[in-house]
Amino acid sequence: MDSREQDERGGQPVVWTVADTAIGPLLLAATPAGLVNVVFHATGPIRDRALARLASRLGTEPVEAPGAPLLREAIRQLDAYFAGERRDFELPLDWSLISGFNRQVLRELAAGVPYGSVVGYGDLAGRVGQPGAAQAVGTAMGANPLPVVVACHRVVERDGGIGGFGGGLETKRALLALEGVLPQPLF
Missing domain, CATH: 1.10.10.10 (Winged helix-like DNA-binding domain superfamily/Winged helix DNA-binding domain)
Incomplete structure (x- = not known):
């Protein structure tokens, strides 16, 4: 879907990747506003259901983009957290999935x-x-x-x-x- 189609549907771009962590794979998804979703055990059907739920809730198909700057930064901060080197996350957060x-x-x-x-x-x-x-x-x-x-x-x-x-x-x-x-x- 191109950006014109997203605008017509009212959706916003959503990028995602799966990060390997000390507690297993985490799906990380972001919008231009910030990190919007983190999902545990993100392999196979769990990942696919989470992506379908995001598409439905946000009005656009999430695009796999492991190189997206916000996702790279989220992974860097998660790695530091799990290594005991970080206590706080400094990431923009998109609260649109909760009210x-x-x-x-x-x-x-x-x-x-x-x-x-x-x-x-x-x-x-x-x-x-x-x-x-x-x-x-x-x-x-x-x-x-x-x-x-x-x-x-x-x-x-x-x-x-x-x-x-x-x-x-x-x-x-x-x-x-x-x-x-x-x-x-x-x-």
């Missing part, structure tokens, strides 16, 4: 829960002025289109339980161990 309460919660998470710390679902709900909305915060974490970069792995249960995670509990444990919150997994 309302979910966006509010994820923005608070990104701004207010630093590397190496955790927050409870209920505490995060209170930070956005919705005490008692712990379940809704859990839903927002599950809808996070930018995991790892917007660190939903840092949200845990009030009683000390690890909680759920879209990338799988082993992945959540590995990310928390990397940040020094949990001991390194035994396997």
